[in-house]
Amino acid sequence: MNEKAGITMERKKLNYENKLILAPMVRIGTLPMRLLALDYGADIVYTEELIDWKLLRSFRRENGKKMLVLLRTTFIEVYLFWKIKQAVSIDFSLDVLGTVDYIDKTDGTVTFRTCLRERDKVVLQIGTCDATRALKVAKMVEQDVAGIDLNMGCPKLFSLVGKMGAALLKEPEIAVNILKTLVDNLNIPVTCKIRVLPDLDETLELCELLQSTGISAIAVHGRTVNERPQHMNRNEVLRKISEQLSIPVIANGGSKEIQKYSDISKFKEITGCNSVMLARAAEWNCSIFSKKGLLPxxxxxxxxxxxxxxxxxxxxxxxxxxxxxxxxxxxxxxxxxxxxxxxxxxxxxxxxxxxxxxxxxxxxxxxxxxxxxxxxx
Ligand code: FNR
Incomplete structure (x- = not known):
């Protein structure tokens, strides 16, 4: 954790091809679990869903940041400093935790905590129904995360009442507006995470529409809004989607079938997707991401x-x-x-x-x- 923040080279754009991904999970996907998933071999880690208005009432703080005081600087030193800073963007924060925190102004709690170690691998998932708010949030965190994801699959009443999550599956024009706004105005990739619809053709149509917004990838949970974890994941629908789309399709919903690392390749084969996103399998034993096998x-x-x-x-x-x-x-x-x-x-x-x-x-x-x-x- 105590990485000496500091030197960061030009940022590489996140690529969603052939990746193993920690799924967004409320309360589970906080910083310690994300770092552990990276240690074990996850390529990309999603945050838990963060609601737009909660992030909008938060402010950014580098944990323990102190001001850099330049003493005794000559003209040449200032010139050299400027040249180096141009070449390698240096962050001079002196850290306590080495984290970047977004803190809720109303109660001082941490809405989102991240750190440099995960910056090029962490995707922040937003819960939103409004393009303007979504963009404000995304702009606020853009420097600290590798990608932004729109939650279009949450079936909880809280989301549905707020017209967020799975409610967007019924109002795709709102989702399209949010995604286009993000894609057009951000320098980091944008994705969305959906559930399948009961009808295959409608699912494919929806995926095509979402792809047309310019998103970099789409994660698909192979269950409908009304289906629960005990229902079979519709792996054949995931296959059809991956055959139809040109962007990476991230297969999700396979935790019941994935008990060990080698099961991940089987899930890839069955779904025809080369990227896999794991939620419950990682929640239960995060070393599922490890090629070396499950740890005790x-x-x-x-x-x-x-x-x-x-x-x-x-x-x-x-x-x-x-x-x-x-x-x-x-x-x-x-x-x-x-x-x-x-x-x-x-x-x-x-x-x-x-x-x-x-x-x-x-x-x-x-x-x-x-x-x-x-x-x-
Ligand atoms: C979830 N899921 C979820 N999905 C999402 O888009 N945003 C979220 O914040 C959450 N939160 C969440 C919390 C917990 C505890 C669980 C178990 C699940 C759904 C999750 O990402 C995934 O789509 C499903 O669990 C299916 O994938 P698995 O579990 O079969 O790999």
Whole structure:
């Protein structure tokens, strides 16, 4: 985590061909899980869905940024400084966490936390129904993320009432307007994530329409809005879409069929898509992205916890993610102790990471991190 932010070369445009992707997942896809997914082998990581108005009432802060004071500068030094800065865009922030935070002005919670390590691989997913708001959000975060995604698949009442998520499947002209506005005004790629419609021809028509906006790729969850995870993923529909479109189609919805790394290739073959996006399989064991095979749950929890400590992740969010790794193991003796824990220190203690947690805490205090940050639930 404590990368010395700093030197960043010319940014490479994200490419969605032949990629393994961490899917957007509310509460799961926060910074520690995204970093872990990258460690294990994910090529691209999506944020959880972030609602436009929540981001719009947030301000950007480099965690611990200090002003650069140029002392004793001669004309030549100023000239050299300007030349170097032109060549390699230097960020002189002195960091505490080494993160970039978007903080909600109304309650001080962190709406979105990211860092340089993931900048060229992280895609921010927006929940929106309005092109103007979507563009404002995208412009605000453009320098910190590699791509913007529009959520067109969320079936939750909250989204539908707000005309966001899956509501956009019924009003494609609104989605087209949002996507075109983003594509025309951003320097980073734009994508959308949809669910299939009950009718194949209508699904293909919708995909063609969305492709015509100039988006760089489309992620497709092979279930309809009314279908639940226990329903079969419509892999044959994903195949038809990938045959029809010229942009990369990212296959999603296969977690039930994907228990080990080699299952990912099978899913690619069946769907005809060369990029795959995983949600639940990664939520349960993020090492699903590793070519070396699945790691034991305990190893994954320990690595996740280290990132949670490094990122000063709120205990509530950390606990939620570990609960979803433990699943039925929550009934074990360790699991019960875990459920009673409340602080990061207490959680770390259960996995023999007390020393690590103490050390980091001291480091943060010395660097001047005051209080614990909070990520909204
Ligand atoms: C999701 N999903 C989801 N989708 C999305 O577009 N934005 C989001 O924020 C979320 N949040 C979310 C949270 C959790 C806990 C789960 C399990 C799922 C849906 C997800 O990205 C994916 O489309 C489905 O889970 C199907 O893929 P898998 O699980 O079969 O790989």
């Amino acid at each position: 749950m305990e190893d994954v929890i320990k690595s996740y916890l280290k990132y949670a400590v490094d990122c000063d992740n709120p205990p509530s969010n950390t606990k939620y993610c570990i609960q979803n790794i433990l699943r039925e193991q929550q009934e074990s003796i360790l699991g019960r102790k875990f459920l009673n824990s409340q602080t990061l220190e207490q959680i770390c203690d259960l996995w023999a990471l007390s020393d690590y947690c103490q050390l980091k805490k001291k480091e943060f205090e010395e660097k001047g991190l005051l209080g614990r940050s909070q990520v909204s639930p």
